[in-house]
Amino acid sequence: MQFFETTLSNGLRVIAESNPLAHSTAVCFYVETGARDETPEVSGVSHFLEHMVFKGTPKRTADDVNREFDEFGAYYNAATSDESTYYYAFILPEHLERTIELWSDILRPSLRDEDFETEKQVILEEIRMYADQPPFGADDYCKALFFRDHPLAGSVLGTESTIKQLTAEQMRDYFQHHYTPARTTLAVTGKVDFDELVTLANRYCADWTPGTLPSREATFQTATKFETLAQPSSHQQYLLQMSLAPGGQDSRRYAADIITNIMGNDSGSRLFWDLIDTGSAETVQMWLGEFLDCGTYNLYLSCSPEMLEENLSMIQRHLAQVDREGVSEEELELAKNRICSRMVLSSERPRGRIFSLVENWTLRSEYRTLRDELESYRQVSITEIADVLQAFPLSHPTTVTIGPLEKVEVA
């Protein structure tokens, strides 16, 4: 494995973790813009724009785009999150040039009015589908409640109302200010010759107009609230919790990740043994959210409505207990093994390294090998866990529950 990086004259960063033994190549165009970069009136524009990127360019129709990816058998997709929008393909190494040429073309989309109106219906259907499925939008609701006025309060999908009112002109304006080369990183892992990659990046992306990297700073004060939303048609009861955790640039994030694993890994965790293994709940999980300026502990529970209050008390007892008493050496060791085994197993292919590579580079301006990451987990001590729990306790989350219950009594 070898790491390479350069920046083109228009500001586009190009990075690669090259592995001559790999049989495939993963390619990602990562744009540092997402829901947090939207004003409330254009909420959802980043995700909608991600769809529009596949709708054609001056050189290509939407059908051409589809056909060309298909011709070389690539696995390709795109996704939008709170802080980024990324486009990726997993390919055979010999298709690198075609892939770079194709992505670089479609990342300068036409954004035609008629395509915009057609795709708007698809987005609205996606929003309705999302509202139809558990937890029926309660996750967005919880996030908004927790983050209050902070930009992270916004929804990635947007709402029916913002999407309906959005104009193609607003999207073109958003595109122009946010899809600049200075906000974009081309990342590649697997079998790749970096000199060739830079040549291709220059050939196909050098004409992208430079732009600035707007500040994403924001101040916030998170909330601790409890709300019950009624969804009479639901059979199960769902519950979400969020509280503040170390952020993506905070080295304490490894300890925080271990804490959520000990508490709420999908098997073998404290909540697993007391809620799932006993049959009290169908699902319970905890995980860490990482953002530019903060992190979140997240919890998700689904169970039958009559079990909710009992399960919630159990969860509260567990969260208070770990805040007070920390974790044991044995639990710490087990969680490290779980996390490290999974990281090694999932890093085996180039596609398993690409997102870690690009996120370390964009969020933290550093290259970290798989070994570095494993080492950071291995070094976390019982004392550090206790310190993190003191600075970022688990036991005062914002909670939202949704389902057939109209009222929930909190112990």
Added chain:
Amino acid sequence: MQFFETTLSNGLRVIAESNPLAHSTAVCFYVETGARDETPEVSGVSHFLEHMVFKGTPKRTADDVNREFDEFGAYYNAATSDESTYYYAFILPEHLERTIELWSDILRPSLRDEDFETEKQVILEEIRMYADQPPFGADDYCKALFFRDHPLAGSVLGTESTIKQLTAEQMRDYFQHHYTPARTTLAVTGKVDFDELVTLANRYCADWTPGTLPSREATFQTATKFETLAQPSSHQQYLLQMSLAPGGQDSRRYAADIITNIMGNDSGSRLFWDLIDTGSAETVQMWLGEFLDCGTYNLYLSCSPEMLEENLSMIQRHLAQVDREGVSEEELELAKNRICSRMVLSSERPRGRIFSLVENWTLRSEYRTLRDELESYRQVSITEIADVLQAFPLSHPTTVTIGPLEKVEVA
């Protein structure tokens, strides 16, 4: 890559494709028994037994099983099909012995009466969930209609009625006759030392009681039928088709696979362009089913009810046309590229090779490298496609549709 194989004195086969450069190991215990090996009165016992395997042994409780897999961070699971039941884990190479020891123990489960009754409720819930989801059991229905008296007509899950009536005694009897070493293959891919593997297999599986390999021969005459099932609560209309294709031991299966890819791949296929790209249907796909003594062309369609008849006519025209005229050189080339790219990309990790390895060995008694498989696809000619379409035409399938429509007019 190097292939190794041996057979223990009790009949257990042990095979491996060793790759010293891999970072992980995939382990599979593959038992050649499934829905086709069940008598009608115990329909569903193979799948139910797969669940019971995780419920403990004389040495371990169900919790122990869960805890031990978790301790070494393995990804593990099991599945039941028409012809096999398999148990697999993707692990770090250093955990090979623990994995073999654990699987070999749980594959001799206690099958206690009380666990059997508890798990029966889980299976019944799974059957009800399955009936709640599109296509609402119509796939099992279509299979039964198509295969008539052949053992492949049975359902993997079984029915509420067979599961309710099943006794623990019947399951223990089924286990004893079907989970014999002669019907079981231990397959490993990735980083593995074969001598060590054989030592471990002997250490942990040599005491498995030998058994015979019962005949699975059956004669059949498939049906061509059309049925409409009413499901008034459904919003969409669903349609399934099956017809006879080359079987798993027939070298024409590569051509048949290419045919389903050209006709019904999820993108870039004939049906994709005419039904999906035009917005006429939500999903349309074709794929090849491979069994011991036959194969099936399968088709799945979902669309709005008012579009069903038009879509069905379109499908019929396409199937009749390909039977009559075959495919073009360009389509053949494109399909080969799609199939081969995906095979290469998905074979990169040990877990991507394990099922191909074990199925080639059990179904066809041969070892085939990835290169062999690619070569078999590459060699398929236009003429061979035409021959296969003549011997196994697409245009007379058994069809089942389910949804709000009460009656469907076939053109």
